[in-house]
Amino acid sequence: MxxxxxxxxxxxxxxxxxxxxxxxxxxxxxxxxxxxxxxxxxxxxxxxxxxxxxxxxxxxxxxxxxxxxxxxxxxxxxxxxxxxxxxxxxxxxxxxxxxxxxxxxxxxxxxxxxxxxxxxxxxxxxxxxxxxxxxxxxxxxxxxxxxxxxxxxxxxxxxxxxxxxxxxxxxxxxxxxxxxxxxxxxxxxxxxxxxxxxxxxxxxxxxxxGTKAELLTSTGTFARSVDDARLAPALQAKGVAVRPDAKGLGIIADADPQVVGQTSLETGVALLELRAADGAGLEDLFLQLTADTQRESKTEGVPA
Incomplete structure (x- = not known):
């Protein structure tokens, strides 16, 4: 051992x-x-x-x-x-x-x-x-x-x-x-x-x-709304950690879907998608957890 x-x-x-x-x-x-x-x-x-x-x-x-x-x-x-x-x-x-x-x-x-x-x-x-x-x-x-x-x-x-x-x-x-x-x-x-x-x-x-299953089930809730820029601060005001989704499609909140849905209702931000973030896969999880260490995080402006 x-x-x-x-x-x-x-x-x-x-x-x-x-x-x-x-x-x-x-x-x-x-x-x-x-x-x-x-x-x-x-x-x-x-x-x-x-x-x-x-x-x-x-x-x-x-x-x-x-x-x-x-x-x-x-x-x-x-x-x-x-x-x-x-x-x-x-x-x-x-x-x-x-x-x-x-x-x-x-x-x-x-x-x-x-x-x-x-x-x-x-x-x-x-x-x-x-x-x-x-x-x-x-x-x-x-x-x-x-x-x-x-x-x-x-x-x-x-x-x-x-x-x-x-x-x-x-x-x-x-x-x-x-x-x-x-x-x-x-x-x-x-x-x-x-x-x-x-x-x-x-x-x-x-x-x-942890195991793959344990890691993936601990990734929180994926949310995509009409205004993520308003929803994210509202969640953070409740003490919920929020980070961008690795694919740039929405946000990942370290909270149950119920908490995210209730916050969306209180904030008046309509949700387009709300689900557990366990379908992202190991690669997305890895990128989320090590986001601040990635050299290749920016691709905008790269000439074709």
């Missing part, structure tokens, strides 16, 4: 991770969602013992990663598929890992077969690997020691659709056998397909967590 409590990391005046807490449990795939620069990789680097936190605790099975004897036998980590010795072959990388962990040489062949790297491909220099092949090799190395926990940062980068489906099945099977998976990604569809629990991070903070 992965446990993170109050994790904070700053670089100068920039806070990369801000009071982050969560648990990734055995038997589950935990999706770690967020835009680039949101704090996912920093959190994972702290878990892997590569970066020291300023405050908070990050443990795997109750232990700091740096205190685990022969950690590769307990935790499999893939943070950067390109951070492998370009002059070595794939087989050499796995063989060195197996020797370091005290594993038999047969384990190398098992892993190569598992990730569908052929004998010829395993003998090629990594500098000649595609990104997808490097990802497969990185996953093989993470699984080499038959660990109980996997920490994977953007493992689908470079994989084609068939490769993504393969990886999804691999990780699903791993979790069903009792393993704990922490999977970071900005590919929302990928996470939606595989994750049991999802964490959404923005500006270094966890802004939402």
């Amino acid at each position: 992965i446990t993170v409590e109050g994790l904070t990391k700053t670089y100068g005046g920039f806070t990369a991770v801000n009071d982050v807490s969560f648990v990734a449990r055995p038997g589950e795939v935990t999706g770690f969602l967020g835009p680039n620069g949101a704090g996912k990789t920093t959190t994972m680097r702290i878990l892997a013992g590569l970066t020291r936190a300023d405050r908070g605790v990050a443990t795997i099975g109750g232990h700091d990663y740096r205190q685990i004897p022969n950690p590769g036998r307990h935790v499999g980590i893939l943070l950067d598929a390109s951070a492998q010795h370009a002059g070595r072959t794939g087989r050499e990388v796995l063989t060195l890992g197996a020797k370091t962990m005290g594993l038999p040489a047969s384990r190398v062949d098992e892993m190569l077969e598992l990730v569908s790297l052929t004998d010829a491909e395993s003998k090629r220099r990594i500098r000649n690997y595609s990104l997808g092949m490097r990802q497969r090799l990185g996953i093989a190395h993470a699984l080499l020691g038959d660990p109980q926990v996997l920490i994977l940062d953007e493992p689908a980068n470079g994989l084609d659709p068939a490769g993504i489906r393969w990886m999804r099945g691999l990780l699903r099977g791993y979790a069903e056998r009792g393993g704990a998976v922490l999977l970071s990604s900005h590919l929302l569809h990928e996470v939606e397909q595989i994750a049991d629990t999802m964490l959404v991070i923005g500006h270094g903070r966890i802004v939402a967590s």
